[in-house]
Amino acid sequence: MTKLTNLTIADALDGLAKGEFSAVELTQAHLDAMATKRALNAYITETPELALEEAKASDARRKAGKAGSLDGIPLGIKDLFCTKGVLTTAASHILDGFKPQYESTVSQKLKDAGSVTLGKLNLDEFAMGSANITSYHGTVENPWKAKADPAKKLVPGGSSGGSAAAVAARIAMGATGTDTGGSIRQPAAFCGITGIKPTYGRCSRWGIVAFASSLDQAGPMARTVKDCALMLNAMAGYDPKDSTSAPVAVPDFAKALTGDIRGLKVGIPKEYRPDGLSDEVNKVWEKGIEWLKAAGATPVEISLPHTKYALPTYYIVAPAEASSNLARYDGVRFGLRVEGKTLDDMYKKTRAAGFGAEVRRRIMIGTYVLSAGYYDAYYTKAQKVRRLIADDFARAFEQVDVILTPTAPSAAFGIGDNSDDPVTMWLNDVFTIPTSLAGLPGLSLPAGLSTDGLPLGLQLIGRPFDEETVFKVAGVMESAAQFTALPEGV
């Protein structure tokens, strides 16, 4: 029999339903696995007691015939989601000791569906980063190793690096992620798993520590397209507590996985072939196009002319919002406080000690672009360009049903690489950021391995609130890709 930790969520639900194993056994298997993989540093906080308690309750519900859609499935929660009574850090020193009195809408919905919480997953501080190297609680290690240099520690991507690493290493069946500019999709690609950033507004942001409010969106990360669909079904839905959540019905995403994509038009944006795009990424992309053709879909070359402006636009909009969103971390009411002689002194000391370099950098950029005299040149212009980028997509979707691109320009890189210059690091998100700015759903799935044996991901982008088409096409690609490679030690 397959190890319990290697099951997909769908298979585990099946096994639980048939009584092949209990939720407690499934949970215990994960807790045991977690204990052997602490070197990855995927979890900031493990909650084994809570997990077993929830698993017991799940078994009782199942016995009573009241099992929910994810009943008994052990999940990890990105430590950006506030969890009632459980330390919530956003991977920042400034939230020291913060145990919320409330549960985020999304994590509550997952609980309501019967899932079991294994713990809180590491991330880049305040979700700012693409390599999970900015966490106050330490760098997360990618469970995958390069063939050429197996000793080299690789990054899992970011910001949902802990989530991606945990799912890939089989120490969570699935995990929540959040994506502001690629924070679900890029780590999913780096760790050989599947993750979807749904349409902005699909999941409630209530109770998620805010990074950039107009971009932040929660989504599932799991090992199959179907698992993501099952999780998203539980996570999504209108929430009156989030004014930006959309009052639209949530379809059954798993039902979209019909395998039939005949006649669909798939956009291939010509602007997504920047100089220096690695050959292997290009090859995987070409392969992806072939799979879709073989399944009866038609590739169509499209143009997204403002793509090249997406990165600079994002690095104005996101820091601007972040600079304001992070003002509440002032040492007055919760988290870290470093005493000072005056109120201003206390603010300065607390925030200097509490925020890491990347967060401070973005607060400074954001403060600058919103300042009198610079606002129009930066913030106003960025908002206009953001609109143009969204219009590019809207025009493209008049021609095509879905868009296929690489998820990231490269496979996972070494911890410490790309760290000299923040801009090099930011380039990781060049393919994911435009989607975020346009608020569209984007899914990354593993499509092949680099010559070094590392996973490479492809991204599918859909129309607003058309995650179903994205899932449908992803399902077909998943079957074609036959991605069966496993990271080390699984």
Add this chain to the structure above:
Amino acid sequence: MAYLIQGETCDWEIVIGLEVHAQVISNSKLFSGASTLFGGEPNSQVSFVDAGFPGMLPVINETCVEQAVRTGLGLKAQVNLTSVFARKNYFYADLPQGYQISQYDLPIIGEGTLLIDLPDGTTKPVGIERLHLEQDAGKSIHDQHPSKSFIDLNRSGVALMEIVSKPDMSSPEEAGAYLTKLRSILRYLGTCDGNMQEGSMRCDANVSVRPKGSTELRTRCEIKNVNSIRFVQQAIEYEARRHIDVYESGGDIKQETRLFDSGKGETRSMRSKEHAHDYRYFPDPDLLPLVISQDFVDGIKATLPELPDEKKARFMGEYGLNSYDAGVMVAEKDSADFFENVAKGRDGKTAANWVMGDFFATMNSDAKYTWTNPPVSAENLGRMIDLIKDGTISTRLAKDVFIFMVEEGKDPATIVEEKGLKQVTDTGAIEKAIADVFAANPDKVAEVKAGKDKLMGWFVGQVMKATQGKANPGMLNELIAKKFKE
């Protein structure tokens, strides 16, 4: 008459614009469900949203939007169907989010007009620049500990309307009249209780001066958070004088924010423009643009009460009041309602005399009297006027009846009955009283008959006294005159 301040070089006029922060009457806060009641235990009315906790999001309170629209309509102002909430960023211990959610480029209410009533009975229009919705901050308390400050977040997130006038006022009196009228309208509308002591209405005054006849706008100073109408007037007067002194001694006024010290009656610098905050306003990404429908606005319009200006005009037409009396009567909705309850179906002028005379005097004599607990109910005052009209009591007796009504709270007919205050209209009884006075004072009778007419009044008084003031005054005069002619 233009209000001018005499300087050494010339006469100066003042240019005044006012910003009023009016706390919206609503059960819960602008973006959270926490209560807005005044006077709760510190930090007892605070949600996680108000306290700026991680992951908390604002959700607009529809009642507050409705109140803002209602106020806009009351100010005859443009209602913007789309408006945008923006963040005003600054750090302070009682501002938990590190920003205040306000409106900047696109306020919910645009330009309007307010008619101020001046003491000479004339009115003057003052332009309204805008009205926007915003959150209040919490309160810092500095006097509880030698080195620490305490923070009370009960107010944090309470909805305020910032109502900005155009710089259309030119004297402290006009500023006072503006605030009085604005408060009156807000109270009529039920959108703000206008209580300046409790801070539910606060005023910032922008003041500048210019030589008489000039149309330039010179540098203005903003006097922050003045908490009574009288203080606003004092602050403006002081500030204008200060500007003139500076100009006349060759100096220049710096744009700055100033505080009014009501103890010393002077303003002093709080922060200059160079130290002004850069608030980095930008649209709040947690909130979508606020879009309301014309139907929503029309629905509110349909429920607007009669406002002071319309009511004043009606009182003048319907009850024959003059402009001044009508203005006094409508200043408060409660007084207008009271008056109208008294005057309905009766002589308006008589009603006005009683309400503005004995009634207001008694009302103001003791703090225990309020509109919910008036010294005399409108019904009883009305019935008393009826008793005067039908001759049961004289106006003179009515003064006594009024006092008994205040003391005993009974209806006037009962009082007249119990106290025997019914006026005597029986000719025989009055003639008998006259005869008694004549009999007791033959010398004075002789004097009158000898031509000393002035003593007639004395006889009237004596007979009135003898009838405990109950004799019908008209009849009494007539019968005494007749008696002398005998």
